[in-house]
Amino acid sequence: MSPQHELLSLRGVSKHFGRVIVATDLDLSVADGEALGIVGPNGAGKSTLFSMISGDLRPDAGTVWFDGNDVTGAHAYQRTRAGIGRTYQIPRPFENLTVFESVLVCCHQGGGRRGRDAADRAADILERTGLRAEANTAAGRLGLLQRKRLEMARALGTDPKLLLLDEVAGGLTDPEVAELVEVVQGIRADGLAVVWIEHVVHALVKTVDRMLCLAGGRIVADGSPLEVLANAEVRELYLGGGPESATADEETES
Amino acid sequence: MSLTDTLTSRAAKAASVRRSTRSTRVGGGVLTLVVLILAVLPFAVFSSVTDSLVNLFILIALASMWNLLAGFAGLVSVGQQAYFGLGAYAVLVFAEQGVQAYLAIILAAITAAVFAVPTSWLAFRLRGDYFAIGTWVIAEVYRLVTTRIDRLGGASGKSLTTLSDIDPVTRGALNYWVALVVAVASVVACYLLLRSRLGLALMAVRDEETAANAVGINVPRAKRWVYLISAAGCGAAGGVLLVTSLSVNPNAVYSVQWSAYMIFIVVIGGIGYIEGPLLGAVIFFALQQALADYGTTYLILLGLCGIAVALFAPRGLWGMIADRTRISLFPVGYNLAAPAGSDEPSTGEDQTR
Ligand SMILES: Nc1ncnc2c1ncn2[C@@H]1O[C@H](COP(=O)(O)OP(=O)(O)OP(=O)(O)O)[C@@H](O)[C@H]1O
Ligand SMILES: [Mg+2]
Numbered sequence: 001m002s003p004q005h006e007l008l009s010l011r012g013v014s015k016h017f018g019r020v021i022v023a024t025d026l027d028l029s030v031a032d033g034e035a036l037g038i039v040g041p042n043g044a045g046k047s048t049l050f051s052m053i054s055g056d057l058r059p060d061a062g063t064v065w066f067d068g069n070d071v072t073g074a075h076a077y078q079r080t081r082a083g084i085g086r087t088y089q090i091p092r093p094f095e096n097l098t099v100f101e102s103v104l105v106c107c108h109q110g111g112g113r114r115g116r117d118a119a120d121r122a123a124d125i126l127e128r129t130g131l132r133a134e135a136n137t138a139a140g141r142l143g144l145l146q147r148k149r150l151e152m153a154r155a156l157g158t159d160p161k162l163l164l165l166d167e168v169a170g171g172l173t174d175p176e177v178a179e180l181v182e183v184v185q186g187i188r189a190d191g192l193a194v195v196w197i198e199h200v201v202h203a204l205v206k207t208v209d210r211m212l213c214l215a216g217g218r219i220v221a222d223g224s225p226l227e228v229l230a231n232a233e234v235r236e237l238y239l240g241g242g243p244e245s246a247t248a249d250e251e252t253e254s
Numbered sequence: 255m256s257l258t259d260t261l262t263s264r265a266a267k268a269a270s271v272r273r274s275t276r277s278t279r280v281g282g283g284v285l286t287l288v289v290l291i292l293a294v295l296p297f298a299v300f301s302s303v304t305d306s307l308v309n310l311f312i313l314i315a316l317a318s319m320w321n322l323l324a325g326f327a328g329l330v331s332v333g334q335q336a337y338f339g340l341g342a343y344a345v346l347v348f349a350e351q352g353v354q355a356y357l358a359i360i361l362a363a364i365t366a367a368v369f370a371v372p373t374s375w376l377a378f379r380l381r382g383d384y385f386a387i388g389t390w391v392i393a394e395v396y397r398l399v400t401t402r403i404d405r406l407g408g409a410s411g412k413s414l415t416t417l418s419d420i421d422p423v424t425r426g427a428l429n430y431w432v433a434l435v436v437a438v439a440s441v442v443a444c445y446l447l448l449r450s451r452l453g454l455a456l457m458a459v460r461d462e463e464t465a466a467n468a469v470g471i472n473v474p475r476a477k478r479w480v481y482l483i484s485a486a487g488c489g490a491a492g493g494v495l496l497v498t499s500l501s502v503n504p505n506a507v508y509s510v511q512w513s514a515y516m517i518f519i520v521v522i523g524g525i526g527y528i529e530g531p532l533l534g535a536v537i538f539f540a541l542q543q544a545l546a547d548y549g550t551t552y553l554i555l556l557g558l559c560g561i562a563v564a565l566f567a568p569r570g571l572w573g574m575i576a577d578r579t580r581i582s583l584f585p586v587g588y589n590l591a592a593p594a595g596s597d598e599p600s601t602g603e604d605q606t607r
Contacts, residue, residue, distance in 0.1 A: 054468060080470035092465035094458045096526075100590040105458045108451045110470025123269030123590060135590040158470050 005032045006065075007193050008053065008084075008162055013062030015048060015217075022048040023059065024217040030162065035184075035194040037204035037225060040214035041237055046197045047089050049214065050164050053195075054086040055079040067161065080110045085160030087151035089167045089197075095140030099131050099150055102139050103157045110158025122157060129153040129183060144171055156187070163187060165196040169203045177203050201229065213237070270591040273449070281583035292434055296427040304430040308498050310539040311437035312491050313519060317531035318440040319487035320516035325526035326448065326456045327480040328463070330382075332513045333389025336373070336396040337366040337485040339508040341492025343406055346502060349416045356432050359493035366489025367482045374481050378474065390510060397508035411503035414496055429498045436494050440487045444528050447483065448586040452476060457586075460526070518556070522563040524570025528584040533572050 009029040022045030051057040055076035063072045094102050107118040126132045129149045148168050169177045198204045205225045212222040213234045221231040323329045341362040348358035380388040401409040459466040523534020545552040567574040
């Protein structure tokens with residue numbers, strides 16, 4: 001048990017779309033400053049879980065607590081202002097705004113900053129996420145890598161206490177992933193809690209304290225990254241049975 | 255890290271943001287000049303010219319307000335004539351209470367915004383096409399209720415009598431100036447709104463509503479503000495219609511035809527650009543003047559113009575101009591300058607220069 005303050009806590013959360021069950025009686029908590037990785041097969045309900053935390057979707061049953069408050073009925077924008085920042089797996093850029101404007105609007109609205117303060121903050125975030133050179137480019141004209149970075153930059157602009165990252169490393173080359181891991185570690189160093197959904201397991205293992213595996217709307221395993229990856233059920237569900245080379249590498253590395 | 259290192263890195267971090275470029279300053283100068291010339295026009299031309307320009311100014315105000323709604327808040331309304339009519343009647347009522355009719359236009363704008371509050375509770379429950387139809391129905395309700403009120407002249411309308419002691423020449427010039435003020439105020443209001451924090455939020459909402467919510471924008475509240483401002487603008491335009499025509503008829507002033515004008519103007523001019531309704535209104539006005547004698551053919555030609563623009567310039571004429579020339583008369587964006595003393599070459603910014 002962690003002695004730290006519980007920042008996020010889900011109690012008995014359930015959700016289904018028609019006959020597809022994406023969450024059954026889920027319990028989950030994240031402590032202040034903790035980094036949690038989530039893995040699971042496609043369609044496991046990982047992104048849906050984020051949407052229920054961020055307020056884009058309401059759970060059918062259960063409660064969501066954030067920073068000591070029940071936010072189950074709160075709108076997405078209220079949760080963002082309270083300190084939940086999220087990225088979208090499929091980026092949702094503001095097509096006609098520039099990269100700088102996209103982050104600035106987050107500093108204004110989610111971060112509650114004004115004028116100079118907001119502009120400086122936005123510029124600083126662009127620096128940190130490697131988007132400084134694209135500051136005045138329309139967001140709609142960015143490539144995938146930059147779009148993913150912009151998702152992160154926008155979430156950071158809202159001054160979150162908890163950052164939800166949904167497959168930000170998907171489709172990136174190895175050096176790009178390494179760069180991204182550095183960015184996330186920098187974010188962690190500022191004391192932010194991070195929940196990171198990722199199929200690129202080796203990126204997760206380097207970054208998170210804890211990992212859980214989600215499948216069929218249930219938590220299949222929860223523990224240290226290596227424990228979870230060694231779990232027989234996880235291997236069967238997520239890694240398709242046989243031992244996977246990436247995990248084997250991680251185990252020999254550590 | 256030494257103190258000086260910290261300080262220099264701080265200084266480098268201070269972002270320098272520019273909001274206007276040379277083209278916008280030139281454009282702003284030209285626009286100011288145009289407004290000044292328009293302002294002295296009553297001293298230079300016959301009153302028939304200034305009288306017909308009043309219609310152009312009303313169209314500019316209405317179209318700017320519709321553009322704000324549809325182009326920036328995604329609210330496609332077919333019922334702004336509700337506030338246009340309300341504005342006309344509000345001036346009538348306030349004038350009868352003894353308020354100077356020209357000044358009552360300000361009260362008409364406020365009245366329209368006040369009525370828009372409960373109306374928005376109803377209309378905002380509807381989405382997309384239903385919102386469009388719903389606003390039209392609401393405007394019809396406004397019309398029907400007005401025709402039932404005998405004090406307002408019922409179905410046959412009523413005349414404004416309090417301006418009759420001003421001599422016609424002076425009154426013509428005053429009408430013209432008041433209409434010009436309302437048109438300029440509408441455009442300036444759009445500009446200031448879109449330059450503000452709320453404006454940037456609105457543009458984010460327009461581009462990606464879900465993401466806008468997720469970055470902390472109170473989307474319903476932002477839309478409601480736009481709806482109220484748009485109602486106020488249409489109310490003022492209705493007030494101008496009353497003081498210039500000196501009478502109001504419910505079937506004419508609450509006619510859906512006004513919505514058709516607004517949509518036509520904004521679509522041909524360019525939706526989502528402040529310049530769009532300005533350009534569109536001028537073109538529509540010119541077409542109206544040129545083709546007025548052709549009867550029904552006029553409507554067919556107008557329709558063909560609309561179709562041609564929709565096919566060849568889907569973002570309107572100003573959209574086409576802006577794409578080709580990158581000109582913007584109303585700078586609402588933010589341009590981040592390269593960091594001071596940055597040693598790395600910045601590649602991305604070169605494209606935008
Ligand atoms: N709005 C929706 N309406 C209906 N079904 C949905 C909706 N959103 C998600 N689903 C379904 O719910 C299931 C879980 O989706 P979700 O996106 O949460 O999965 P995921 O774990 O994030 O998968 P991936 O790894 O592919 O991103 C999928 O079967 C998906 O088709
Ligand atoms: Mg997903």
